[in-house]
Every structure is written in C-alpha cells, then in structure tokens.
Amino acid sequence: MTRFESVPARTRKNIESYGLAVVSRAFPKLVESPNCIPIAEFLEFDLGYFAPGIEVRFGSLPSPTEAVTIPSSAPGQPIEIIFDEEVIARMVDLEGRARFTGAHELYHGLVHANELKTKLSDGPRPEGLYRVQDVPRYCDPEWQANVFAGAFLMPEPAVRAFHAECGRHIYLMMDLFKVSKMVATVRLDKLGLD
Numbered sequence: 001m002t003r004f005e006s007v008p009a010r011t012r013k014n015i016e017s018y019g020l021a022v023v024s025r026a027f028p029k030l031v032e033s034p035n036c037i038p039i040a041e042f043l044e045f046d047l048g049y050f051a052p053g054i055e056v057r058f059g060s061l062p063s064p065t066e067a068v069t070i071p072s073s074a075p076g077q078p079i080e081i082i083f084d085e086e087v088i089a090r091m092v093d094l095e096g097r098a099r100f101t102g103a104h105e106l107y108h109g110l111v112h113a114n115e116l117k118t119k120l121s122d123g124p125r126p127e128g129l130y131r132v133q134d135v136p137r138y139c140d141p142e143w144q145a146n147v148f149a150g151a152f153l154m155p156e157p158a159v160r161a162f163h164a165e166c167g168r169h170i171y172l173m174m175d176l177f178k179v180s181k182m183v184a185t186v187r188l189d190k191l192g193l194d
Contacts, residue, residue: 006139007112012147012190019151022110026050031155034162036178039102039153040091043081047106054079054109058088066101069108079113081105096180103149111148112141153179154187163193 024031026042043056053072061068061084070080083091083105090098137143154177166172173184188194 006135007115007141007144009136009138010144011138015144015147016151016156018111019148020155020157023152023155030158032157032161034158034173034176036094036176037103037153037155039099039106040088043083043091043102043106044088047109051110054081054113056080057082058085059083060085066098067105069105069113071113079109081109094178096174096178096183099153099178100149100180100183103152104145106152107145107148108141112145150183150187150190153177153183156191159187159191159193163188163191168194 020031023037026046027037030037042050047054047056055078057080059082061082065084066087067081067083070082072079083102087098087101091102158177159173162173162176168188170181170184170188173179173188174181177184179187
C-alpha cells in the first residue's frame with residue numbers, strides 16, 4: 001500500500017475558488033441557486049467529457065472503504081475513481097454522506113492524481129490515495145478534498161442566497177442541497193453565516 005504524505009499546499013480560499021469554478025463550468029444555473037448538485041449523474045455520465053483521462057468505475061471495495069482514486073503512472077493510462085456499489089446507490093438516492101464522498105473523490109481525481117504522477121514515475125502503481133496523520137492541514141489531500149466537497153455541493157453564492165432568505169435553517173438547507181447536517185453546519189460556519 002503506497003501512502004502519499006502530502007500534496008502542494010492550498011488555502012481554503014484557493015480550494016473554494018476552484019470548487020466554484022468547477023460548478024460554474026459544469027452547472028452554471030446552480031451557482032446561485034440553493035439546489036442539489038447532481039453529483040452521481042455527473043460522475044457517471046459527464047465527467048469523461050468534463051475531464052478526459054478520468055474513468056469512474058463501480059465495484060465491491062473492502063469495508064470500510066467507500067471509494068478510492070488511483071493515479072495513472074504511465075502515459076495514456078487513465079486516472080481511476082472506483083466507488084463501492086453501495087455508495088453509488090446511496091449517492092443516486094441523494095444520501096448526503098455518499099454525495100460528499102462523490103465530491104471528495106472528484107477532487108482527488110481532478111487535482112491530486114495529476115500532481116502525484118511525478119511521484120509515481122519512480123515507483124509501483126499505488127492502490128490509491130490514503131490519509132497520513134502527520135501532514136500539515138494545508139498539504140493534506142484529505143483536508144483539501146473535504147473543503148472542495150463542501151464548496152462543490154454547496155457553492156458559496158447559493159449558500160449566501162439561501163441564508164439571506166432563510167437564515168440558519170440547517171434542516172431546510174440539508175433538504176435543498178442534499179447534504180448531511182455536519183456538512184451544512186460546517187459550511188455555514190466556515191462562511192461566517194450565523
């Protein structure tokens with residue numbers, strides 16, 4: 001099992017901007033609208049057009065693994081994002097945690113897999129990206145992917161529009177954006193919306 005200890009440092013603001021850029025390109029009508037980003041459909045049907053060179057597959061992964069991103073180590077070899085079949089089924093059913101997992105792995109595929117290609121040229125193909133505890137937060141690929149997932153599923157303009165109309169109504173926010181209570185709460189907190 002190969003472990004990647006760090007990726008280039010990124011600030012929350014940088015990752016937020018990237019998340020908004022991805023949503024703006026993929027779902028321009030949803031940038032300012034408090035609605036559900038169709039992550040399952042995007043991963044299954046549109047990602048190949050949006051980001052050629054990334055393949056999404058579904059299979060049976062060992063518990064508790066929900067998904068794994070496998071960087072390509074050879075020219076022309078695709079980056080693979082593999083989701084456990086149960087996770088994709090929950091994603092299709094609009095379950096918040098599964099949707100967050102989808103957006104989290106999307107970031108690994110779009111950003112981290114390409115960055116890690118150079119690290120792979122001298123070694124074996126890894127089984128995927130894994131968390132390592134002793135990495136500074138801004139260099140932690142898992143922290144970065146979590147920030148992106150929140151920004152992608154809940155674009156800042158849409159969250160601010162929701163908050164202006166409804167205030168800090170967590171359960172309504174969860175229902176509109178199809179996210180978990182934790183994700184809705186963290187998103188409001190990080191945007192400073194009381």
